[in-house]
Amino acid sequence: MKQLNRYLLTVLGLGWLSFLIAAILLNQVFAVPNFVLLIERSYCPPQQWQQVVQEYTKLYRQHQQLRIEIESVVLFNDLGEEVLAAIPTPEELRAKRTYGRASSQREAKLRTTYEQFKIIRCF
Amino acid sequence: MVERRRFYFIIGLCLALLIGCLAEQKVDSFASADRYLQDKLLPKISVAQALIPDRVAARYTLDGIQDSLPPLEQFPLYAAQPSSNPNIVYLEIFSSSEKANLKKQNERWLVEVAQAFNQQRKTINSGQVIQVGVRKIPSGTAVRFLTAGKVQPAGYSPSNDLWVAMLSSQGVKTIPIVARLVPNLGGFVVQERVYRQLAPNGEVNFDRLLDAIASGKISVGYPNPYSSSTALNLLYxxxxxxxxxQADGRPLTIADLESPQVKSVFQGFQEQVLITTTTTLDLQEIFIRDKDKLQAFPLEYQNYQQLKQVPGFEKTVFIPFGIPHNNPLVGFNWNTSEQQEALQKFAEFASSDTMQKLARQQGFLETDYLFNPKLPPLPAGEVLSKAQTFWKRQKDAGRTVYLMTVIDTSGSMEGKPLTSVKEGLRIASQEINPGNYLGLISYSDRPREVVALAPFDPMQHKRFLAAIDDLRADGGTAMYDAMMVALARLIEQKKANPNGLFYLLVLTDGQTNQGFVFQDIQDVLQYSEVRVYPIAYGDVNQKELAAIAALRESSVKSGTPETVKELLKGLFQTNL
Structure with a gap:
């Protein structure tokens, strides 16, 4: 009886373990890419800002469909940076003011702060 | 059965009538204020329509308006008075208010220095005794006097070097005497709650604050940069x-002002400007009263030392900006060699340890900020003049301003009071940006609409000038009736352009004795979304005017026939 119990427990344990390993492997192989989105908000004429918003809209939709994960959105220019409290909707981003100048220094600092990031900017 | 029905019907009818009679139309929104104004107030007001015909207005020219300076005597002269004694070399120094205000214990340093100096009866090489008088005059006003060539003081000590640069660029040659009489600086007074919100992301300096303002997180107010040293420094x-x-350490240029990046920061900043006042005192009042709306305003550090003692300001933080306020002392090339020598001796005395100790006691302190090697350099005066013009042109960040001017022409305004107001309005009319809307209503026994609210162009300007000429004093004071008519015109425009800025300037010299009273119109004013600037011009009900001002981030301005011209000019300059 004792041997049977041990056998049962071993089978169960190995079963769960293999499930766990499979889950980890699947998670690694088919993982949803996640990143911090850096948006440069230095002065951008309205039409060009619209293009930035369009680019963001694509990412936002993918985020909603769980195809990507935007961890957070950071707006920056030469005057400062702002980590938004929540992922903004495209309309909310459109309403944001663009002002000031681009700052390569701040961008470099942000690149080192966040391991996984993506940058969108006005061209 | 029929009788019972009839009984209930009569009871119901009575109740409905009773409720109908007792229930007031409630005013608790913009829409209900508009309805109440249209239904309940305007029908009871008799308005005289006396619009200036264009053929009359066309006779007026816009070239002849001269910006007259206020009388110099309006600015008090302390310590020694001018002397014709040949044994005395007399120096008059124009000084900024924060060190020449005898009425305030901690703002009279230069006057006390002059008094101590005069007592010592120091002499120059010729044997003449030096006597110094200090005239308290705002730095910007002093520049206007000096560039107009109307006065020739021996010395000038503004709050900061920006005014000296402006003088030089306008052809008034100055001779440096002392680079810094006393140390001071300009900065933002910020509510502690706001400071704490910004603090987690690192040191809160001017850059961080500017970023928070330009991105729309903080609302600020500031005084007129044409007259305030701190506001001019802030602008710079x-x-x-x-x-x-800040990266290359170079001064600002005129070309910089045209760059879209610079414009974008300025516009972002201006969109957050709740109010531009004629004085810093107005800002302090609004800051205390409307904490949620006005979260920061600029001030000099020396004033801030005293302000921190005032209830309501204990928990504020000071964030410095711009160039130091060095309080330089300069002489002029019209000085005699004796005056120059005397000025130098006075400067040495003012720089002595004893006098500098006195300065520290009055809040002129050397802070770490003054030793920062990366402070902005001094720009050319032309750049500052351009920056002021840029501010005037762009301050409303693309929004249209609508202003109804409501002027008391009751009998008590007869003579100098009305003449001064008319002259003031004439001068102030030059400060209006084209495209903004202006209208004029005068009132005595009843309101009289003389200029319809319309965009300001040369023809509207002429209508305004003609209407000013036509103002006559007579009758009683139906102030609230006139305000309601003006309000109706503004509300009409607000419905068409909700993003505009709507102001009502009301000047009164007495108690309202005709038409509606304050209680009748209070709610309508409150929900009208129109800011009222009351000018108390005589024996008025201060309490009522203060209540009107408090409805929407404003303060009561007091005017006299001597000061009203500058007051109106300042109000038009900052609001239109």
Whole structure:
């Protein structure tokens, strides 16, 4: 009886373990890419800002469909940076003011702060 | 059965009538204020329509209006008075208010220095005794006097070097005497709650604050940069920083002002400006009263030392900006050699340890900020004049301003009071940006609409000038009736352009004795979304005017026939 119990427990344990390993492997192989989105908000004429918003809209939709994960959105220019409290909707981003100048220094600092990031900017 | 029905019907009818009679139309929104104004107030007001015909207005020209300076006597002269004694070399020094205000214990340093100096009866090489008088005059006003060539003081000590640069660029040659009489600086007074919100992301300096303002997180107010040293310094600091000169250390140029990056920061900043006042005192009042709306305003550090003692300001933080306020002392090339020598001796005395100790006691302290090697350099005066013009042109960040001017022409305004107001309005009319809307209503026994609210162009300007000429004093004071008519015109425009800025300027010299009273119109004013600027011009009900001002981020301005011209000019300059 004792041997049977041990056998049962071993089978169960190995079963769960293999499930766990499979889950980890699947998670690694088919993982949803996640990143911090850096948006440069230095002065951008309205039409060009619209293009930035369009680019963001694509990412936002993918985020909603769980195809990507935007961890957070950071707006920056030469005057400062702002980590938004929540992922903004495209309309909310459109309403944001663009002002000031681009700052390569701040961008470099942000690149080192966040391991996984993506940058969108006005061209 | 029929009788019972009839009984209930009569009871119901009575109740409905009773409720109908007792229930007031409630005013608790813009729409209900508009309805109440249209239904309940305007029908009871008799308005005289006396619009200036265009053929009359066309006779007026716009070239002849001269910006008259206020009388110099309006600015008090302390310590020694002018002397014709040949044994005395007399120096008159124009000084900024924060060190020449005898009425305030901690703002009279230069006057006390002059008094101590005069007592010692120091002499120059010729044996003449030096006597110094100090005239308290705002730095910007002093520049206007000096560039007009109307006065020739021996010395000038503004709050900061920006005014000296402006003088030089306008052809008034100055001779440096002392680079810094006393140390001071300009900065933002910020509510502690706001400071704490910004603090987690690192040191809160001017850049961080400017970023928070330009991105729409903080609302600020500031005084007129044409007259306030701190406001002019703030303007320069914003432009200089927005142009990215903190990286290269170069001064601001005129070309910088045209760059879209600089404009974008300025526009973002201006969109957050709740109010531009004629004085810093107005800002302090609004800051205490409307904490949620006005979260920061600029002030000099020396004033801030005293302000921190005032209830309501204990928990505020000071964030410095711009160039130091060095309080330089300069002489002029019209000085005699004796005056120059005397000025030098006075400067040495003012720089002595004893006098500097006195300065520290009055809040002129050397702070770490003054030793920062990366402070903005001094720009050319032309750049500052351009920056002021830029501010005037762009201050409303694309929004249209609508202003109804409501002027008391009751019998008590007869003579100098009305003449001064008319002259003031004439001068102030030059300060209006084209495209903004202006209208004029005068009132005595009843309101009289003389200029319809319309965009300001040369023809509207002429209508305004003709209407000013036509103002006559007579009758009683139906102030609230006139305000309601003006309000109706503004509300009409607000419905068409909700993003505009709507102001009502009301000047009164007495108690309202005709038409509606304050209680009748209070709610309508409150929900009208129109800011009222009351000018108390005589024996008025201060309490009522203060209540009107408090409805929407404003303060009561007091005017006299001597000061009203400058007051109106300042109000038009900052609001239109």
């Amino acid at each position: 600091a914003i432009f200089w920083r927005a142009a990215g000169h």
